[in-house]
Amino acid sequence: MNRSSRQHLPELRGLELALRALPVAALPHAWHQPLWVTLLVAAAILLRSWLHLRDRKPPSIGLMALLAAFAGGLTFLQYGTLFGQEAGTALLLVMMALKLLETRNRRDIVIGLFLGYFVVVTTYFFDQSMLIAAWSLLSAWLLTAALVQVHAGRPLERRRLAKHSGWMMVHAFPFMLILFVAFPRVQGPLWGDPQRDEVATTALSGELNPGDIAELLQDETTTMRVQFHGSVPPPRAQYWRALVMTDFDGRRWQAEGGQSSIELPQPGDSDRVVAYTATLEPTRMRYLPVLDYPVALPDNAEYRDNHQVVRDRRIVNRIQYDAEADLTRPPGAGEALSRSARERALELPPSAAPRARAEVALWRATHGDDDRAIIQAALDRFAAAPYRYTLQPPTLEGDVTDQFLFETHAGYCEHYASAFAVLMRSAGIPTRVVTGYQGGEWMQRGEYLRLRNADAHAWNEVWLDGEGWIRVDPTAAIAPERIEAGIGGLTGGDGEPMPDFLRRDGLGWVQQLRFGFEDWRDFARFRWESWVLAFDPERQRELFARFGLDATDWSDIVTALGVGFGLLAAVALVWSGWRRPRRQLEVPDRLLHRLSRRIERQQTGLGRRPHEPVITWTRRVKVARPDLAPLVDAFAEHYNRVRFAPARPDDRARHLTTLRRLAASDLRKPAADPPLPRTT
Numbered sequence: 001m002n003r004s005s006r007q008h009l010p011e012l013r014g015l016e017l018a019l020r021a022l023p024v025a026a027l028p029h030a031w032h033q034p035l036w037v038t039l040l041v042a043a044a045i046l047l048r049s050w051l052h053l054r055d056r057k058p059p060s061i062g063l064m065a066l067l068a069a070f071a072g073g074l075t076f077l078q079y080g081t082l083f084g085q086e087a088g089t090a091l092l093l094v095m096m097a098l099k100l101l102e103t104r105n106r107r108d109i110v111i112g113l114f115l116g117y118f119v120v121v122t123t124y125f126f127d128q129s130m131l132i133a134a135w136s137l138l139s140a141w142l143l144t145a146a147l148v149q150v151h152a153g154r155p156l157e158r159r160r161l162a163k164h165s166g167w168m169m170v171h172a173f174p175f176m177l178i179l180f181v182a183f184p185r186v187q188g189p190l191w192g193d194p195q196r197d198e199v200a201t202t203a204l205s206g207e208l209n210p211g212d213i214a215e216l217l218q219d220e221t222t223t224m225r226v227q228f229h230g231s232v233p234p235p236r237a238q239y240w241r242a243l244v245m246t247d248f249d250g251r252r253w254q255a256e257g258g259q260s261s262i263e264l265p266q267p268g269d270s271d272r273v274v275a276y277t278a279t280l281e282p283t284r285m286r287y288l289p290v291l292d293y294p295v296a297l298p299d300n301a302e303y304r305d306n307h308q309v310v311r312d313r314r315i316v317n318r319i320q321y322d323a324e325a326d327l328t329r330p331p332g333a334g335e336a337l338s339r340s341a342r343e344r345a346l347e348l349p350p351s352a353a354p355r356a357r358a359e360v361a362l363w364r365a366t367h368g369d370d371d372r373a374i375i376q377a378a379l380d381r382f383a384a385a386p387y388r389y390t391l392q393p394p395t396l397e398g399d400v401t402d403q404f405l406f407e408t409h410a411g412y413c414e415h416y417a418s419a420f421a422v423l424m425r426s427a428g429i430p431t432r433v434v435t436g437y438q439g440g441e442w443m444q445r446g447e448y449l450r451l452r453n454a455d456a457h458a459w460n461e462v463w464l465d466g467e468g469w470i471r472v473d474p475t476a477a478i479a480p481e482r483i484e485a486g487i488g489g490l491t492g493g494d495g496e497p498m499p500d501f502l503r504r505d506g507l508g509w510v511q512q513l514r515f516g517f518e519d520w521r522d523f524a525r526f527r528w529e530s531w532v533l534a535f536d537p538e539r540q541r542e543l544f545a546r547f548g549l550d551a552t553d554w555s556d557i558v559t560a561l562g563v564g565f566g567l568l569a570a571v572a573l574v575w576s577g578w579r580r581p582r583r584q585l586e587v588p589d590r591l592l593h594r595l596s597r598r599i600e601r602q603q604t605g606l607g608r609r610p611h612e613p614v615i616t617w618t619r620r621v622k623v624a625r626p627d628l629a630p631l632v633d634a635f636a637e638h639y640n641r642v643r644f645a646p647a648r649p650d651d652r653a654r655h656l657t658t659l660r661r662l663a664a665s666d667l668r669k670p671a672a673d674p675p676l677p678r679t680t
Contacts, residue, residue: 011105012052014150017161018109018116019049021142022100025116026093028135032126034078037090040071044097064102071098089122109150116143130528141165157649178564184557185537204242204435204456206285208253210396210404213435214412217391217487219453222281223437224289225526226449229275235439235486237327239292239459239471240451242436244308246344250352251400253418253433255287258304265333267295267326274327279320279529286310288321289436292471293331296324300538305341306432307331307469320534330461332468337430345430345463353401353422360426371464374427378420379477389416389479413482416474417458430463434471439486446523454487587656588642591663595635599628602667614639628667635662 023045030038051058059067071094072082079087096115103109120139123132145165149156156164205212224240245253267273274291288301288309297303298321300312337345360374367373381387390410396403401422404415411419417433424431438457440449459473476483537551544551549560592614599621600607606624608617618636622629642655 012103012109013106013152013155014109014146015052015103017142017146017149018100018103018113019045019052021139021146022096022112022116022119024135024142025119025139026096028123028127028132029089029093029119032086033090033093036074036078037093041093041097044101048101048103058102058104061102064098067101068095068098071095085125089125092118092122106150110147113143113147113150128533130524133528133532137169141169144168154645157652174568175565178561178568180535181540181543182557182560182564184551185535185540204283204285204287206243206255208245208414208418208433208435208458209251210400210411210415210418211393213414213456213458214391214393216453216456217412221453222450222522223283223453223455224278224280224451225529226279226440226451227277227447227530228449229277231274232442232449233274233291233327236476236483237292238439238449238486239457239473240289240437241292241308241434242287242289243434244306244461245433245435246306248348248352248418248421250349253421255308255435256306257310258306258308260305261302262305264295264297264303265293265326265329265331267324267329272326272328273324275322275324277320277322277530279318279526279534280315282317283315286312286314288315290323291325291327293326293329294323295326295329296322298322298538317536318529318533319536320530320539330468330470332463334466335468337463337465342430342463345432346425346428348422348425353399353405353426355402356405356419356422357426359405360423364427371427371429371462374429375424375462375472378423379472379474382416382420382474383477387478389475389482413475414458416478417460420460420472420474424460424462432461432469434459434461438483441486443519443523443526445519446526448526450522450526586643588639588659591656591659592635592639595632595663598663598667599625631662631665631667635659638662 023042026041048058050056058064072091075087075091075094076082078090081087082091092115096112096119099108099115100112103112117140120136120143123136141162142165145161148164148168149161243255244258245255247254247256273295275296276291278289280289288297288311290297290309294303294309297309301321302310302312304310363374363377367377386409388410390412393411393415394408396408396415401419404411404419414435421431421433435456435458437451437455438459440451440455442448443450457475459471459475461469462472464470473483541551544556544560547560549556551557592608596608596617603624606621608614614636618632621632638655638658642652642659
């Protein structure tokens with residue numbers, strides 16, 4: 001048996017397409033799986049392709065059993081288990097490749113293709129970007145085309161396979177959409193919480209050392225995107241508080257979680273309230289960045305007594321939440337500061353910053369009990385020479401506060417915030433450090449605010465009796481352009497390098513084009529994340545609540561699914577009733593229908609009846625119109641060859657050409673019976 005005939009055997013029909021589709025489905029895993037998994041899968045597929053082209057038999061069952069045991073052992077040695085996201089996916093990839101390698105019949109091909117569908121699904125364990133979604137659609141399209149060919153009664157043209165597969169996916173899309181919206185959402189990542197470094201994207205941690213935030217200036221990774229519902233506050237008011245730091249050991253500030261939850265303050269004048277929707281990248285921490293000062297939070301967030309907002313669980317997935325802020329209502333306004341909170345906000349190590357303490361004593365002697373004057377004295381000191389705001393602060397050793405204040409005089413936001421807090425505490429003014437984000441880049445395309453890790457910022461809050469915790473940002477004294485225009489307002493002085501994304505005006509056209517493309521990609525990613533990835537259980541509950549349903553009640557879920565599928569069925573019925581013809585005829589059937597109508601117009605009653613076999617119809621025509629006998633006989637012969645006999649693509653094309661000519665023949669002078677094309 002030659003190779004051409006073997007490739008058209010019913011038992012192996014579709015194998016060639018499966019050998020193309022399965023590598024496409026597995027390709028995205030090459031970036032996440034160990035090298036040996038990728039090499040083993042590639043080797044198995046290449047070997048099976050070679051065996052198929054050479055008409056060789058696949059490996060024996062015994063050898064395949066040894067290979068499966070070997071692959072399972074390697075997986076266990078790599079991960080210490082055969083279960084979980086990474087180990088389970090690796091085992092699935094290997095078994096799919098081995099199943100393809102041992103393929104002997106149609107059943108084996110079908111099993112391999114179904115494993116390919118599972119491989120496509122597991123891609124989302126590691127990456128959920130738009131590119132992966134598009135690649136998944138391509139993979140599913142190829143797998144479906146291969147499945148159609150496997151179950152077809154004869155070899156089909158590639159174009160026809162592509163069309164069938166594409167229409168099947170189009171028809172499946174409404175079902176997918178209904179299930180996406182109404183089916184219960186899984187809280188957290190599937191198969192547990194993978195401990196992977198790439199999950200966390202936050203720039204902030206629970207502690208702050210000199211130089212920590214300055215190191216982030218080169219990091220243009222997006223940390224959150226914000227859409228405002230109404231007027232957009234100016235950059236100088238865009239303080240996104242995340243962590244509140246009270247404990248200080250002389251060098252490092254550490255965040256506290258708060259002792260208990262408290263009620264949010266009531267919003268003031270509606271003109272001062274800003275409503276927004278934030279899409280936050282995973283942080284693996286509980287804090288929730290919110291615009292100062294919060295007056296409304298999502299249901300799963302707590303407002304702690306240190307005025308820090310935390311979520312009920314760590315943020316390991318991308319989330320979206322709605323919140324509101326009153327820009328003019330500082331926390332603690334109109335309240336009294338407890339004794340314990342005051343003591344913590346005044347605590348300093350006994351040996352910390354002796355020179356700073358001595359200077360503060362002079363300020364206090366000069367200004368007496370006027371705390372505002374003390375605050376202004378510190379800000380005036382920072383605003384005067386020789387202090388400078390630098391993107392590359394020098395390393396501090398020993399007593400970092402005194403060295404910064406009296407020797408280096410150069411620092412980034414965290415240096416000034418830390419030194420200011422020490423000065424205020426030395427003066428007896430309760431002070432704390434707040435870290436978060438300030439400013440951001442306004443994306444005109446899409447009208448949203450993009451916050452990068454580079455927008456991380458540190459500032460202070462001081463307690464003034466009767467006023468609460470008042471924000472004081474020392475950076476505004478030394479580098480007001482940083483606050484008025486965000487990090488985009490910074491200029492590298494003294495030859496300091498600036499990140500390219502902060503100095504676009506001076507770049508060449510290639511880099512400008514790159515950043516323009518990046519903006520478009522970020523906009524598309526923002527829409528994708530907002531509409532698809534951020535649709536978590538909380539969002540689903542909100543959607544159900546709009547229709548008076550409970551997303552946690554199975555009866556309401558079944559109701560939603562029933563309504564969705566019912567509406568889909570109604571639309572399908574209306575469409576099928578409106579559309580003419582009711583079913584899409586293939587090319588030979590359309591040509592048959594055309595010839596039948598032409599004969600019917602010449603003599604009523606000779607048209608082909610619904611579901612009438614072609615041979616029966618031709619007999620009726622020949623009895624009534626003997627002059628048309630050569631035409632209808634030739635047409636029937638070519639029609640049966642195209643519809644029911646296996647044929648190579650070039651033979652099929654010749655048959656179709658003849659059918660088109662016969663269907664358009666002059667019925668008053670029928671065409672002679674043309675010779676049939678020779679087939680092999």
